Amino acid sequence: MKGKELPSWRYKPILMPNPVKERIAKLRDEIAQISEANRQYLQGGKNKSDASGDHARRLQRLQDILDELVALTDWKKL
Secondary structure: OOOOOOOHHHHOOOOOOHHHHHHHHHHHHHHHHHHHHHHHHHOOOOOHHHHHHHHHHHHHHHHHHHHHHHHHHHHHHO
């Protein structure tokens, strides 16, 4: 049966050191918690004046997580 061939990169698993996998899993959990807190904030679940500081801290933490993920993937460039 002829069909489109998939790119070869789809068949190559990415091998990461276990500590990196574990850290990424923890960061994903933290992102999920932040997303839920942001959803509640946007729906007005808290007093907006009190929650705006929390929201700003969550946005900063998301940026920190992004920076950490970039640093964690730098090992692939070596």
